[in-house]
Amino acid sequence: MNWIMHLQKPAFWLLAIFAAIAALHLTLFNRANETDLFSISLLFWIAAGSLIWEKRHQLTLESGAFASLLGTGLLAIVLLRSTALPEAGLVLRAQPFVAVLGVALLASGFRGLYQYWKELMIFGSLVLYTLFELLLKSIDLAPLTARISTLLLLYAGFPVKREGVFLRLPTGGVEVYGGCSGIHSILFMLCVAVLFLVMVPLRSPFQKAVCVVVAALLGFLVNSLRVAFLAILNAYSPKEVFEYWHEGSGSMIYAMISVVLFGAFCWLAFLRSPRTTSDPIQGSEAGSQESGVRSQEAGVRNSPKRLSSHRVQEPE
Structure with missing residues (x-):
């Protein structure tokens, strides 16, 4: 069998x-x-x-x-x-x-x-996850995340005030502590970048470096957007809504957004095939052929005139 x-x-x-x-x-x-x-x-x-x-x-x-x-x-x-x-x-x-x-x-x-x-x-890359996590924790990204989230809220028109790592709105606010500083989002996107480089190897070391840097930046920026969104929810929404988007199933959408943006960048920067253009040699050959046809047509049109003038000069 x-x-x-x-x-x-x-x-x-x-x-x-x-x-x-x-x-x-x-x-x-x-x-x-x-x-x-x-x-x-x-x-x-x-x-x-x-x-x-x-x-x-x-x-x-x-x-x-x-x-x-x-x-x-x-x-x-x-x-x-x-x-x-x-x-x-x-x-x-x-x-x-x-x-x-x-x-x-x-x-x-x-x-x-x-x-x-x-x-x-x-x-x-999973083995190195802990090492990079300790490295990012030593940098303390919470103040920088609070600043970026504050700028996003100000540009959106919300009356927000920042006090260190606290974002305060008129009816509430949030604190950006270590878990929300973007460390896990950055590490998640770095793992995605490693997966992309293994599955789709790039020849240029510069392209590989750009791929890794863009993945880390997207993880950090999307997390800053997440903090700003959570500040709005904590100030103007019920607590259940805040918990859903903070630690519930809604928290997964931020990782999805980061992956989609990273995939769009990789497709536009590395995977998209350029538009096909006509070969210049073929274009010159076609142009020469077209000019040759035009010259032949002009010769056919002018040949009766030359014959008629020649006939006038013949003696009778």
Whole structure:
């Protein structure tokens, strides 16, 4: 039977392990109530699965004894750590990288590890997530976010006053603390930028740098717009509406806006094909042909005149 033949293939079991680890990791992020990390992890697993599916016929599935033993050990460590239900920290963020590394060693060994460099780079950004988070927290973006949000409210016509990190309207206000300063939005967009660069590699280092910088700026600016919007809701709307857009399901729309704007920028700047213009050589050839036709027509028109003048000069 066909399903029995599939069970006898090592690729089937490797695919099953990959899918099981993806489901386990997403479940742990969902229990940790990390909405942003759950969303980006879901995108990462989909991207990694699509990359492996595209090159499934070109993969070299040959592994040695030591590589297989090491890969099995890494997968066992991931499973044992998952039973403790770790919180959303470095351990949980590093689990996909360790798991994919274990599956790659189990499938292709050390020599074939290069075949999975894109997948390892994708999940490696989650490992660096904590490092960049500490770096951005040391900068303290809350005062800058408060200033940008104040400018947005002033341009929109609201009588807002800023006192440090407090935005005060006549009937209410908000405080921009560390969680609302834009750190998570910037890190989320940086992960999206890494995913884009892996899926759509750009040749120029300048384009790669622009892509990363634009992603970080969009994350920060959209978060500033979010703070301004929350200040308006806290001043002029019921508390339930504010909570919905602050920590409820409505908070996901800001990440969607950032991703849509980033996708539009990448399409306009890198992916859009330029308009096709006519070849100058072909255009010159066409112009010469057209001028030749015109000269021939003019010659045909002038030839009777030359004949008639010649006939007048003939003696009778």
